[in-house]
Amino acid sequence: MKRFTLIVLIICYTFSLLAQQQSTVTIKDDETKEPLPGVTVLIKGTALTLISDSLGIVSFVSIPAGKRAIIFSYIGYETKEQIFSFPIEKPIEILLEPAESHLAEVQVTATRSSRSINDIPTRIETITAGELHEKAVMQPGNIRMLLTESTGIQTQQTSAVSGSASIRIQGLDGRYTLMLKDGFPLYGGFSGGLSILQIPPLDLKRVEVIKGSSSTLYGGGAIAGLVNLVTKEPMVKRELSFLTNVNQTGALDLNAYYGQKFNKIGITLFATRNSQAAYNNNHDDFSDIPRFTRYTLNPKFFYYPNTSTTVSLGLNTSFENRLGGDMQVIKGHANNTHSYFERNKTDRYATQFKLEKTFVDRSVLTLKNSIGYFSRTIELPDFVFAGKQHASFSEASFLLPKDKTEWVAGLSLVTDKFRQTSITQYPLDYKLVTGGIFVQSNWKPTEKFVLETGLRTDYTNQHDVFVLPRISAMYKFNTHFTSRVGGGLGYKAPNIFSEEAEEKSFRDIQPLVLSATRPERSTGFNVDINYKGRFEDVVSISINQLFFYTRLKSPLLLDTLPLANGNYTFYNADGYLNARGFETNIRLGYEEWSLYLGYTYTDAQRDFKHDVSVNPLTAKHRINCNVMYEAEDKWRIAYELFYTGRQQLTNGEGVRDYWVMGISGERKFKYFSVFLNFENLLDTRQSRWEPMYTGSIQHPDFREIYTPIDGFIFNGGFRITL
CATH class of the missing domain: 2.40.170.20 (TonB-dependent receptor, beta-barrel domain)
Structure with a gap:
């Protein structure tokens, strides 16, 4: 009887080990569904850290039975925390969302499209809320510095006395750039001379820049491009x-x-x-x-x-x-x-x-x-x-x-x-x-x-x-x-x-x-x-x-x-x-x-x-x-x-x-x-x-x-x- 009991215990323990060794998770990109190698996997509350392999797979070995919180982190992706019950009976797939995905879902208002920025063929540069926050504290009074730091854009001062300035895109004079606010052309003609010096940036959530001819979108004036605040x-x-x-x-x-x-x-x-x-x-x-x-x-x-x-x-x-x-x-x-x-x-x-x-x-x-x-x-x-x-x-x-x-x-x-x-x-x-x-x-x-x-x-x-x-x-x-x-x-x-x-x-x-x-x-x-x-x-x-x-x-x-x-x-x-x-x-x-x-x-x-x-x-x-x-x-x-x-x-x-x-x-x-x-x-x-x-x-x-x-x-x- 003792021998039989010992054999049963050994078999149960062996199956338990096998179950633990087969606890695997595959980590993939949420958008492309491609595997992500090198993801850091941390079992919360412990010092145990694992790294996913070239196929995006991470294997858990000798994890005690019960519920555990697992943290997945990867450069360029949002950190994700999820609770698992160990042992894991079936392979599980974890999808990590790219950190820039919030930008991918931005609907660019300048083009009137409902598509996200990643699905629009028109080349659009966006200055996001984080960048706006950084530039706003550097020059809270106007958007001149904000625009200057983009490649292809030059803010040209036109008067030594008044300080008036204009926007030049890709070598073309400022009058060929159309300024919009929420898709409304508010800064044209006579009002354009001091415009970029009179627009504070602190109520902006995004700036959209389209370089190149954009007259098809809003009519005359957008030969060099447009800037939508x-x-x-x-x-x-x-x-x-x-x-x-x-x-x-x-x-x-x-x-x-x-x-x-x-x-x-x-x-x-x-x-x-x-x-x-x-x-x-x-x-x-x-x-x-x-x-x-x-x-x-x-x-x-x-x-x-x-x-x-x-x-x-x-x-x-x-x-x-x-x-x-x-x-x-x-x-x-x-x-x-x-x-x-x-x-x-x-x-x-x-x-x-x-x-x-x-x-x-x-x-x-x-x-x-x-x-x-x-x-x-x-x-x-x-x-x-x-x-x-x-x-x-x-x-x-x-x-x-x-x-x-x-x-x-x-x-x-x-x-x-x-x-x-x-x-x-x-x-x-x-x-x-x-x-x-x-x-x-x-x-x-x-x-x-x-x-x-x-x-x-x-x-x-x-x-x-x-x-x-x-x-x-x-x-x-x-x-x-x-x-x-x-x-x-x-x-x-x-x-x-x-x-x-x-x-x-x-x-x-x-x-x-x-x-x-x-x-x-x-x-x-x-x-x-x-x-x-x-x-x-x-x-x-x-x-x-x-x-x-x-x-x-x-x-x-x-x-x-x-x-x-x-x-x-x-x-x-x-x-x-x-x-x-x-x-x-x-x-x-x-x-x-x-x-x-x-x-x-x-x-x-x-x-x-x-x-x-x-x-x-x-x-x-x-x-x-x-x-x-x-x-x-x-x-x-x-x-x-x-x-x-x-x-x-x-x-x-x-x-x-x-x-x-x-x-x-x-x-x-x-x-x-x-x-x-x-x-x-x-x-x-x-x-x-x-x-x-x-x-x-x-x-x-x-x-x-x-x-x-x-x-x-x-x-x-x-x-x-x-």
């Missing part, structure tokens, strides 16, 4: 935050944001006060940073009558008084010697109305409308230019998504009216009305291939007709390699609001003769290839290589020689502006460390009457570098380095290259964080190499700007989140 929406969980920032030049930024959803209604409220003292860092009697005070108030209301309908109504307001020039004048001590100044007063109002209705078949009807008012007065010692802009945007679109196809069709009406209120011999009044009809399609016959096409036809009150086709394709070779290719036509209706006219404060500008002025038309093409993977299973790596080309016919230029009456006139150049080049982006990630490297090569040339010259203020070579350490919810430390190559001024003069570097840090606590930022540590500024003006102090002639002029900036502050 996507604001936050209310959530059930309240978001309440405050940010205060100061720097050594006399800047003070006060920001507050509130957002919350209550059953069928929601609200967001964003309010800021930004001020800056006049700052002269080179002691030449003129301000390098103008004095200004700006107030911004953006309330937005949401109504959800049912689960399939959303109605929103928002108001964007901004009021600014900006004064630059002679420091004595700014301080209130003007005299016969110290008399030069430039004052800009602006008032901006814009409404945003949107209705979105989703039907049972997942089709969506969207109605949009915005009405904008912008008033600006530019005052010089002996000249005043003032005007008011009234603009509107209306659009109705219908989205019909299917399993393999998606269609969008719509109508739009855009108006832009400018009336000069100051008295001059030649008023610069302007009016443009554009009606458009568009259709877009997205076809995904296989998991590897997606084709996107679009066609838009615009008709203006100047009797111009524009037919704008666009096509893009994407092919996924495997889980690591993806390629996109696309191209289209673009246009811009003529107006006088350009960097050249802005630089002259619209003084001595001859009104456009529309019968003798042609619209600018463009052809654009780009192709890219993207790689995502891991090195030795511990370093995540992403490489994107983009090639681009844009050909702009008959660009509108301001003549450098005045007419007999002393005015400068706009004319269509006889020829083309060609911008070609490539962008290289590399991102590496290792535990809490990340490295970003970017290089842009831009060859922008004017070919007028077979006379080839370099497009002014366009650097051929630009390098971006960012190294960051981020311990989640604790520390963020970043180092940045930028290189801008040699450029050529409008008069043909070549100017030097330069480097800019900065360091920033943030310490996070549960409800607040403190931050410090050291920008332009090398104190790179144009005044270190040459005087910023010629002529007399009463009548200065300022140099064209090609580098930063404000020099080293140290700022710091705190953010409270409740």
